[in-house]
Amino acid sequence: MSLTAKLRAAHAADWEAAATHRFVRELCAGTVPTAVMRRYLVQDYQFLDRFVALLGAAIASADSFPARLRLARFLAMITSDENTYFQRCFDALGVPAAERRNPVLTETTIGFQALMKEAADSRSYSRCIAVLLVFEGLYLDWAERHTGPPPPEFIHAEWITLHRNPFFRDFVGWLRAELDRTGPAEEAACGALFGRAVALERRFFDDLYA
Ligand SMILES: Cc1ncc(CO)c(N)n1
Numbered sequence: 001m002s003l004t005a006k007l008r009a010a011h012a013a014d015w016e017a018a019a020t021h022r023f024v025r026e027l028c029a030g031t032v033p034t035a036v037m038r039r040y041l042v043q044d045y046q047f048l049d050r051f052v053a054l055l056g057a058a059i060a061s062a063d064s065f066p067a068r069l070r071l072a073r074f075l076a077m078i079t080s081d082e083n084t085y086f087q088r089c090f091d092a093l094g095v096p097a098a099e100r101r102n103p104v105l106t107e108t109t110i111g112f113q114a115l116m117k118e119a120a121d122s123r124s125y126s127r128c129i130a131v132l133l134v135f136e137g138l139y140l141d142w143a144e145r146h147t148g149p150p151p152p153e154f155i156h157a158e159w160i161t162l163h164r165n166p167f168f169r170d171f172v173g174w175l176r177a178e179l180d181r182t183g184p185a186e187e188a189a190c191g192a193l194f195g196r197a198v199a200l201e202r203r204f205f206d207d208l209y210a
Helices: 003-010 012-019 022-029 034-061 065-093 097-101 107-121 125-145 154-161 166-208
Strands: none
Touching (some): 003 012, 012 125, 022 166, 034 097, 065 166
């Protein structure tokens, strides 16, 4: 069994709970309450800050130029299309500047930031990839489970299509292959980060309805 298949199986309960969570079901149906969507986007924008730094660490620690190019292309999408999605949502929802820049963070967001900092500071390519694979693989998974027409509001529809398109799917497949190639040398450390990331993803969605 490949490392990524083993990790996915070891954390199947949290993974399934997140991939089929009430939040993603409501998102795909276009019925997320506005207050819930707003809470999600404000916290996720703080997630994104460290996520960009983690991608930078992965680029710096990668063992080949093709890997750096691939990660850099993904980073370019995050810092353009995905960043402007957040800005347009904040405009539409009337989120003030202070809450875009410096909101009160939940424990879970703080946990995500600590996890990403730890992976980035390790300067280990495979540890960075282990964390990235959870973030992107889980979002690809729930987005691809949605097969109906996109919901009418851009706030819902674009968050789905950002995670359900051929470029994103290829990128996740590539992350999986990179972890299977480089992760076995650091299996315990990669597995621990992977498991923490999946548990945080589940909690991040749970928090929205707490
Ligand atoms: C919490 C979280 N996990 C994964 C993604 C996908 O990048 C995201 N935007 N937010």
